[in-house]
Amino acid sequence: MGYISDNTVSSAVKRETVGMKKNLGLVSAVSFAVNAIIGSGIFFSPTGVLFETGSVGLSLLVWVLAGLLALIGSMCYCELGCLIPKSGSEYPYLLAGLGKIIAFLFAWTQSIVLTPTLIAVSILIFAEYTVILFDFCGTSQTLIKIIAVLIMIALAIINCWDTKHSAGLQVCSSAVKLVVLGVIIVGGFVLLGQGETATMQKGFSGNTNSASSIALAFYNATWAYGGWNRINCVTEELKNPKRNLPRASILGVIIAIIVYFLANISYLTVLGIEGVMQSRVVAFTWGETVLGPGGMLMTIAVLLSILGTANADLFGGSRILYAAAREHQFPEVLSYVSCKRCTPIPCIIFTTLLTVLLTVLGDIRSLINFFSFTAWLFHGLTVFALLVLRFTMKDTYRPIKIFILFPLIFIVCSMYLVVAPIIQNPTVEFLYAFLFMSGGLVFYVPFVHYHADQGFFKHVTRFVQCLMEVVPSPYKHAD
Structure with missing residues (x-):
């Protein structure tokens, strides 16, 4: 949609030399x-999982099974990422396996709503608890939104400035996050060692007999594991992606499974079944119970953890938009990269503006159902594309090739997670999801398929290039 030569910015800049840097090593990844x-x-989420399952044993089993599903999905995405080493997560895989229309609908849904919604939820939660923690003039919604917008702007600046700074924030946030959860885990096991075993001895007593309740518990747990596919968004920025992509992806999920399982044991040991069910935020309640006044430090650390998640969503989500624009399915200027910073400034700013808009408009938590439905729909389609590519690219070398049973299991589970909530609890959010995805075709046909209104996009591209000093970034095969 409107290509402008690099000379628009500077005749000294060579197109072949501009691209996003490989700043992510194994630790950063x-x-x-x-x-x-x-x-x-x-x-x-532990409160919702325990409430729906009704027992200690079943709730822990749900956490493990949800983690194994994420692990299977991660393994499937590793094969795809090594086969097609491009940034953008699902987008390049859907494009290669299922065609332009499905890939566009994914990029349309992910970039316009899902990524901004995920980030907005995180920064609003951060802002709400910041106001409560420091008692800033009550809990005014206006103040909460102002803090959230300021946090969003700060994250955008960090991501536009240099990927090293964003990676540094990720490392620091991960360290804080694991320290917090380490404190929770150690505290719980200390009490277990002191004989506080009554809750854990209840095992599967009190199990629910409702398949619907188990499904709802599974939704809560899979929501907590969301993000297992994000590392595929930044494949081109990984050092040695064919080695570091599978290592980082699989190791990240395994760490999450272990941490989630042990943290839930601690929550149950310290608070008991009733305590977990009645807690609005179990980590805060745990901190108040075990650490007393020191629980405030737990709250601050949790806030830093949430901030890191928002940064990861911005970092990864903007790359999906970048990948789609590079394939001419969005205005091409969104795939341009700063000739000074080597960061995709246009798509970061675009994502930031959408996030700020959603944040200011009001309560966006009703979009969580929308997110879950559409996310699992495209997860399933992506793994189905893996099966298609086993035939259409059968002679292409694959550093990783997983056993065929794993993608089949994942597709069946994805279908269940898409269909079950509609059957069990049909709500208007699912209708909105369908209408929004279908509405993407209204833009696809004239602007992508028929390339309408090229003159307008050329003027916009030229303006953005001059304003942001960005140039095209042609794809180079990852090492």
């Missing part, structure tokens, strides 16, 4: 994966 997965879910 694992930190990115851990941050993307371990967000607010482990601090909020």
